[in-house]
Amino acid sequence: MHIRPILSAMRRNKVGAFLIALQMALTLAILCNSLFIIEQRLTLMARASGVDEDNVFVLTNQWVGTPDDLNARIATDLAGIRSLPGVVDAYPSNSYPLRGGGWSDGVMLADHQVHPNTHTTLYFADEHALNTLGVKLLAGRNFSPDEIGSRAENSLGHPPVVIVTKALADKMFPDGSALGKTIYVEDGPTTITGIVEKLQTPWVSNSFGEKFPENSMLEPYHYMVSGYHYVVRAQPGQLDAVMKQVQKKLLEINRARVMVKVMTYAEVRAEAYRNYRGLAIILGVVCTSLLAVTAFGIVGLTSFWVTQRRRQIGVRRALGATRRAILFYFQTENVIIAAAGAAVGVALAVGLNLWMVTSFEMLRIGPAYVLVGAVAVMLLGQLAVLWPALRAASIPPALATRAA
Amino acid sequence: MLKMSHLAKVYRTEVVETYALRDLSLNVREGEFVAVTGPSGSGKTTFLNVTGLLETPSSGQYLLDGEDVSQLGDDARSRIRNEKIGFIFQAFNLIPDLNVFDNIDVPLRYRRMAGSERKKRIGEALERVGLSARARHYPAELSGGQQQRVAIARALAGSPRLLLADEPTGNLDTQMARGVMELLEGIHRDGATIVMVTHDPELAVRAQRNVHIIDGQVVDLSEEPRFHGVHPAHAQTAA
Ligand SMILES: Nc1ncnc2c1ncn2[C@@H]1O[C@H](COP(=O)(O)OP(=O)(O)OP(=O)(O)O)[C@@H](O)[C@H]1O
Ligand SMILES: [Mg+2]
Numbered sequence A: 001m002h003i004r005p006i007l008s009a010m011r012r013n014k015v016g017a018f019l020i021a022l023q024m025a026l027t028l029a030i031l032c033n034s035l036f037i038i039e040q041r042l043t044l045m046a047r048a049s050g051v052d053e054d055n056v057f058v059l060t061n062q063w064v065g066t067p068d069d070l071n072a073r074i075a076t077d078l079a080g081i082r083s084l085p086g087v088v089d090a091y092p093s094n095s096y097p098l099r100g101g102g103w104s105d106g107v108m109l110a111d112h113q114v115h116p117n118t119h120t121t122l123y124f125a126d127e128h129a130l131n132t133l134g135v136k137l138l139a140g141r142n143f144s145p146d147e148i149g150s151r152a153e154n155s156l157g158h159p160p161v162v163i164v165t166k167a168l169a170d171k172m173f174p175d176g177s178a179l180g181k182t183i184y185v186e187d188g189p190t191t192i193t194g195i196v197e198k199l200q201t202p203w204v205s206n207s208f209g210e211k212f213p214e215n216s217m218l219e220p221y222h223y224m225v226s227g228y229h230y231v232v233r234a235q236p237g238q239l240d241a242v243m244k245q246v247q248k249k250l251l252e253i254n255r256a257r258v259m260v261k262v263m264t265y266a267e268v269r270a271e272a273y274r275n276y277r278g279l280a281i282i283l284g285v286v287c288t289s290l291l292a293v294t295a296f297g298i299v300g301l302t303s304f305w306v307t308q309r310r311r312q313i314g315v316r317r318a319l320g321a322t323r324r325a326i327l328f329y330f331q332t333e334n335v336i337i338a339a340a341g342a343a344v345g346v347a348l349a350v351g352l353n354l355w356m357v358t359s360f361e362m363l364r365i366g367p368a369y370v371l372v373g374a375v376a377v378m379l380l381g382q383l384a385v386l387w388p389a390l391r392a393a394s395i396p397p398a399l400a401t402r403a404a
Numbered sequence B: 001m002l003k004m005s006h007l008a009k010v011y012r013t014e015v016v017e018t019y020a021l022r023d024l025s026l027n028v029r030e031g032e033f034v035a036v037t038g039p040s041g042s043g044k045t046t047f048l049n050v051t052g053l054l055e056t057p058s059s060g061q062y063l064l065d066g067e068d069v070s071q072l073g074d075d076a077r078s079r080i081r082n083e084k085i086g087f088i089f090q091a092f093n094l095i096p097d098l099n100v101f102d103n104i105d106v107p108l109r110y111r112r113m114a115g116s117e118r119k120k121r122i123g124e125a126l127e128r129v130g131l132s133a134r135a136r137h138y139p140a141e142l143s144g145g146q147q148q149r150v151a152i153a154r155a156l157a158g159s160p161r162l163l164l165a166d167e168p169t170g171n172l173d174t175q176m177a178r179g180v181m182e183l184l185e186g187i188h189r190d191g192a193t194i195v196m197v198t199h200d201p202e203l204a205v206r207a208q209r210n211v212h213i214i215d216g217q218v219v220d221l222s223e224e225p226r227f228h229g230v231h232p233a234h235a236q237t238a239a
Helices: A003-011 A014-045 A070-083 A129-133 A166-172 A239-253 A265-272 A274-308 A310-318 A323-360 A367-393 B044-051 B074-084 B100-110 B115-128 B144-157 B174-189 B232-238
Strands: A056-063 A087-093 A103-107 A118-125 A137-140 A149-152 A161-165 A182-185 A188-196 A216-224 A227-234 A257-264 B002-012 B017-028 B033-037 B059-064 B085-088 B162-166 B193-197 B209-214 B217-220
Touching (some): A003 B100, A014 A274, A014 A323, A014 A367, A056 A265, A070 A087, A070 A216, A070 A239, A087 A118, A087 A129, A087 A216, A118 A166, A129 A227, A161 A166, A166 A188, A166 A216, A227 A239, A239 A257, A257 A265, A265 A274, A274 A310, A274 A323, A274 A367, A310 A323, A323 A367, B002 B044, B033 B044, B033 B174, B044 B162, B044 B193, B074 B085, B074 B100, B085 B144, B100 B144, B115 B144, B144 B174, B162 B174
Parallel strands (some): A118 A216, A149 A216, A161 A188, B085 B162, B162 B193
Antiparallel strands (some): A056 A227, A056 A257, A087 A227, A103 A118, A137 A188, B002 B059, B209 B217
C-alpha cells in the first residue's frame, strides 16, 4: 500500500538494507541445502535392512588362540544356543547387514568376463539363516543341511548353490528368470537356488556400498576362523533375556573365548548410521545458529533504525498514523528486504546445489526445499522485526513537539 | 469549536509530580485565530498537545466539535488528528528520508486518499506556499524558511479545520518569520481555526485574540488585544 515511499526511504539507508538482504540470501541458500541433505540422510537411515531388527541380536565371538576343532566348537555352540528357551534360531556368519565390514565380490553372467555385471555382498550362512534373520523366501528353496560346507580361512569358495536377494536377481536377470540360473562368483559357476525379498549389505552408510545397497548373496558355509559372529533371533519381547542367557550358555560351554561385542540390532543400526546422524545434527545446529544470527541481525538493525527514526515516527503519529500503521511500516519494510534477499537466496541455493552436484555427486535439490527455505526466511524476518516494530509503534505522538 | 473545562495534565515521575496544566478552561470559536503566549515552562506546549490530541488530559473535559475527546482511544485520536487537525512545529519536523512531495503525502496516505486526489492536493499546497519547483528536493536541501513552508503545505494539504502551531517562527529570522505569518493569515482568512503558540509579541498582536498561560492556567486577554508581554500582577488577579 505505502510501498513507494518506503522504498524511497530505504534508498537512503541502503547499506544496512543491502547487508540484511544479503545475510537473508545466504541463510536461505545454506538453510535449504542443509535441509535437503538432512532429509536425504534421514531417508537413507529409514531404509529397511530386511532383518527382523526388533528380535535379532549379534554376538561377535573370538576364540582364544587358534583352535583346530572349530567345526565341532561351532556345532556345539549352535546346538546350545538353539536349545535355549526364547531362542527362535541362530547361525554363524562372517558378517551381517549394517555391520560396516564384510566380503564382496563381482558377479558375472559368463566365466572370465572383463567387467562384472554388478557387485554383491557375500554372507556365509547355513540352513538356519533365513529363519534367524526373518527374511522372506520369494522363490526357490532354502539350503539343506548337507549343502553347508566348511570354508577355510582365506580360501576361495566354490559354492554349488547360492541364495540371492531379489535386487541382485533382478539386476542379473531383469526378465525375472534368475531362479535356477548359473552365475559366476568367486571365479566359479554357481546356481541360484533361492531368492529372498530383501537383505541389505554391510555398507549402508558409506560410498563403497552406495551402488548395490541390496545386492546380497548367501553362501552355504561355516567359516573356519577364530573370530566370527553368531546371529540370534529371540521370541518377540524376549530379546534382553535371551541375550543374557546366550552369553551365559556360551561361557558354560567353553570359557576360552572373548565375546567381543554383543549388540541388539537397534545398536547395530545406530552404529551404522552414526556418521549420517552426526552430519544431520551438525547441519541442524549450523542452520539453527544461522537463523539465530540472522534474526539477531534483523532485530539489531531494525532497533537501530527505530532509534534513529524516533522523531519521524512521533511526527507520523502526530500526523495521524495509528500504532498499527507504524507497526505495518516496519513489517512492510522487512518484507521488501526479505523478498529481495529470498530472490537472491533462491538463485544462490540452486547455485550451491549445482556446485555440490558436480563436486560431490549430490542430487539436484527439489523446488520444494527452496520454497520452504524462502518461506522460512521470510517468516524469520517477520518474527525478528516484530519486537523492534512494536517498540516503534509505542513511540508517543507527543514526541513530535518535545525536543528529541 | 474547542470547549475545555477544568483540564489538568500531570506528569508523574518516580520523584515528582509536575502539574503542566491545572484547571485550564478555554473556549475557541470556529474560525478564530488565537495566539498563546506565556513564560517558558508555563505549559503552552502541553496545552497544544492536549488540544491536538497528542496527549490526553489527566482530568477535566475537552469537547472538540461537540464531541468529548478527553478519553478517546489511541486509534480514534489518530483518526481525528489526521482528518481535522494540522500541525506546524517549531523544528519543522519534515521526514528527512522523504522528498518534499512525499512529506506532504504522509498525512494524506494515512487518510487512505486516492492517488489522483493526493497528487492534486499536494500540487495545490505546494503552489500556495510557493515551492512548486522544489517537489523533488529533500529537506536537507532547503532553507529553514522553505522547510517551514513545506511543513505548512503538509498541514494544509489535508484541509484541516483546526491548525495548531507551536512557535512556528521560533527557528526563523524575521523576514522568513514574516512570510510564514502571512501564510497563516491567509489560511485563517480561508476559514481555518488557528491556535498558535509564540514568544514573539509582534506576531501575537496579529492574532484576533491573545491567551496567556501562566503556571498551567489561562489568562484570557481578549479584552486587551494590545498586550505586550508578561504582566505578573494582572495574571495573578485573573488566576
Ligand atoms: N514528558 C514530561 N514529563 C515530565 N514533565 C514534563 C513533560 N513534558 C513537560 N513537562 C513539564 O511540564 C511543564 C510544562 O511544559 P511545556 O513544555 O508545556 O512548557 P512550555 O510552556 O511549552 O515551555 P517553552 O516555552 O519552554 O516551550 C514544564 O515544567 C515541563 O518541565
Ligand atoms: Mg513549548
